[in-house]
Amino acid sequence: MTIPTWPASLPKPERDSWSQSPFEARRKRQTEGLPPAFSRRFSGVPETVALSIVVSRAGRAVFDQFYKEDTSFGAKPFYMPDPTTDGWALLDGAGNPMLTEGGQPILLSAQWLVFFGDDLPKQTIEGVRFRLAFSVMVMP
Known part of the structure; x- marks a missing residue:
């Protein structure tokens, strides 16, 4: 199985809408009369990242084709550039x-x-452009 790759023609996610949160990886055990106890549920824990991109009509068509055909409406995994690292300059100790x-x-x-992720792509119109907001589950 070939894993699809995020289309290079799509822009980097917006910084304002980007948020990251850990997946709930704890198992909670309620003990009678005591505070709850927690243990790990998984050995590897994914992270949920919410993001959005702003695209033209052509960019929307690229995204729609990628979502519907390449990932089978979000059922298949894909590779995506890490927006917090990819394309940023390597810095020395002084910054x-x-x-x-x-x-x-x-x-x-x-x-x-x-x-x-759970938040499937939502599209809104801003002038002649489209904002696509969605979440992804980053695998460990």
Whole structure:
């Protein structure tokens, strides 16, 4: 099985709508007369990330095709660039970008293996563009 990859033509997620939260990985046991006790439920814990992108009509068509055909309406996993790392400059200890011999910044690269999460894609119109908001489950 070939795992699809997030289309490169789609923009990076917006910073304002991005939020990350851990998946509930605890098992709660209620004890009589005492505070509840917790134990781990899973050895690997996914994270839920909510994000949105703003696209043109053509970008919306690319996203729709990716969602409907490539991921079977969100049932299949896919690779996606990690928006918190991918494309950002590598920094030295002082916080300055590290450069190549040609003076170009060295960029980080990272990707996630994800599924579409509980918040399936919602589309709203903003002028002539579309905002697509959805969540993904980042696999450990």
